[in-house]
Amino acid sequence: MEIRSLDIPEEVLQFYLDSGIEKLYPPQAEAIEKGLLDGKNILAAIPTASGKTLLAELAMLKSISKGGKALYIVPLRALASEKFDRFREFSSIDLKNGKDRGVRVGISTGDFESRDEWLGSNDIIVATSEKTDSLLRNGTAWMEEITTIVVDEVHLLDSANRGPTLEVTLTKLMKLNPECQIIALSATIGNAYEVADWLGAGLVRSEWRPTDLREGVYYGGNINFRGSQKLIAASSKDDAINIILDTLEDGGQCLVFESSRRNSVGFARRAGAKVSQLLDRPTRDALDSIVEQVLENGETEASKVLAQCIRNGTAFHHAGLNSAHRRLVEDGFRENKIKVICSTPTLAAGLNLPARRVIIRSYKRFDSNFGMQPIPVLEYKQMAGRAGRPHLDPYGESVLVAKSYGEMQQLFDNYIDADAEDIWSKLGAENALRTHILSTIVNGFANARDGLMEFIEATFFAHQNDTWGLMEVVDDCIDFLKEHDMLKGDTRLVATPFGNLVSMLYVDPLSAATMLDGLDKAENITELTLMHLVCKTPDMRQLYLRSGDYELINDFVITHAEEFSEIPNQFKDTDYEWFLAEVKTALLVLDWINERPMDDISKSFNVGEGDIHALAELSEWLMHSLSRLARVRGHPAADMAGMLEKRIHYGARPELMELVGIRGIGRVRARRLYDSGLKTVEDIRKADPAVIGKLIGTKTAGKLLREIGMHIDIDPGNPDDVGSKTMDSLIGNEQSTFSDFEK
DNA sequence: GCAATTGCGTTCTAGACAGCATGTC
DNA sequence: CTAGAACGCAATTGC
Missing domain, CATH: 3.40.50.300 (P-loop containing nucleotide triphosphate hydrolases)
Incomplete structure (x- = not known):
């Protein structure tokens, strides 16, 4: 047409x-x-x-x-x-x-x-x-x-x-x-x-695609397609690496999917050792400039590992990366400088990042309830569909890796020739209904039990299911909301001001109830009390409890026992382990607002910068909500929560709040200024610009002074030379050597 | 005699939306 | 209760 x-x-x-x-x-x-x-x-x-x-x-x-x-x-x-x-x-x-x-x-x-x-x-x-x-x-x-x-x-x-x-x-x-x-x-x-x-x-x-997609399974030295085979040279012991080398020799790029972060990092490193041998001079130079930016934009050990991979033409990608690293990896791949990305499912859906060949190294994923589970067909199709860049590649190929003949046949049946699953509404669950019932009443889409059922009749859930069984769950939700002062009335349901606030803050009503309940029960409210309450809510993402954590966190809990609003019975181990995970999460955020360096946090909690930012962002929102909710209840903890919210935003102690409010000044620079006696904006105004320049670099200092409304030029001599390099030598930041990574 | 390989036990496990008020290193 | 990959360390084989 x-x-x-x-x-x-x-x-x-x-x-x-x-x-x-x-x-x-x-x-x-x-x-x-x-x-x-x-x-x-x-x-x-x-x-x-x-x-x-x-x-x-x-x-x-x-x-x-x-x-x-x-x-x-x-x-x-x-x-x-x-x-x-x-x-x-x-x-x-x-x-x-x-x-x-x-x-x-x-x-x-x-x-x-x-x-x-x-x-x-x-x-x-x-x-x-x-x-x-x-x-x-x-x-x-x-x-x-x-x-x-x-x-x-x-x-x-x-x-x-x-x-x-x-x-x-x-x-x-x-x-x-x-x-x-x-x-x-x-x-x-x-x-x-x-x-x-x-x-x-x-x-x-339709299944129509502008670029041909061939779906195959690697087994026994070949990629097997329906009706054809492609021999892969066995130049390395690792099958997946051989497939990568084959793709690169053909002028293509590879996207490799792994099930865990560790595996994706590990594979990117191993593959890099081989891939680097195929890189030409211009590509190497282009990669070096990415490497430089990766190092500039990272504060943790992970940057060095990523840098080493990229130097070799490979990269890994998962949610632990900070946003700068993510962008560098994605752009580097789009510009065909990075040849291989080894990724967790981050890249499976969403972002437009196609490659000539997609390798699915593992089609199983861990589930805490069922062990390793095969991924749904829908997800496989989305990963495989990444293969083939429209108008750039002649075709796209996706490859599953099998370890036996039987497994290969199974993969053909269960994925390549399989139809994607049906989708099912999940609205019937109480935790979903709880929040949406509240918002539906707040919005005036319903104002009684009957109206609520009428609204539900219009949803996809009702389109797929009988709703008679739902009545009971809906009643449970209404009871819960009434019990916690979010709804009132009998024949006619109305949201209370408190319920309105909960809906607008966009928190789960259960989160709101958890936080306020905790405030009521707590006797000695400290920063830890509030931080733990935030981490206890279902809206927060908790960290995993790893072996060895139990003892450590448990000791901490014992020494700070009176600061927790409630401590579950230690002998009901599942409850108690959940509690410890909440505390562990709270400890990470507390480290963040106490200015513990990114790298330290990353090492002791075994998380990436991306995780730290995500947890901070999440807890900031919840702390904000806690503060607002406490305020409408007239609870004195509202102010403490407000301060904590601000501190989470900047990742700094209270005394830095004034400095950190200046654009371009974050936790690190503010701390450096503060410790040198420049504790307020007024101090900075009175200070010698050259001194400020020495502390945070001339360029930043210039920006800082302009930001607070002063127009002073600093050191007209050699402005370029005094930038970040001076800073590094000032704080003894060794421009790291990476020899320890290539085994 | 020392390096490479095999074997065993242990450990750990993906991602990401929302408030508010404007801008991290 | 469920699964599998990777790593560290020790025992074993290989030259």
């Missing part, structure tokens, strides 16, 4: 023609035929890279040209910014719809809100599903103006954690805007028709 033949505004047509798009892919054409441009709802269950985004774009732009507004819902922040960047290109499209300007795009996620004066003034708003839910809870006015909703990765409905939120949010949006067009994008799933039916959408289902 020709793009010229579409019923879209001239300016939109020109935009796509300019970017070289003339014809639609078959699944896209099918969506058009099913009414995409006539406002019909569409569910597109098609592979990644087969043009889902274009589908959504056409519908959104068409709708905007008629004066509408689009909401694009994504599951990941990273995806939100990827889409945001893409849609910003539409600013050149003037739809002449009376607004006399290009298409405007805004973004709204937990960590990043559009700088635009008012989010709602945009034509397209990109948001995560939780943020959409939150906006809805806060009664955002423009939600009713939405005319097109795009739901990316709608198969996430199946996720136990996050599916219910997506489901309830969509239900609310449909109730709010019954005329609204919905474009749902999904991976290939078994029961796509069921989702389509729920949404009242036309179904486009």
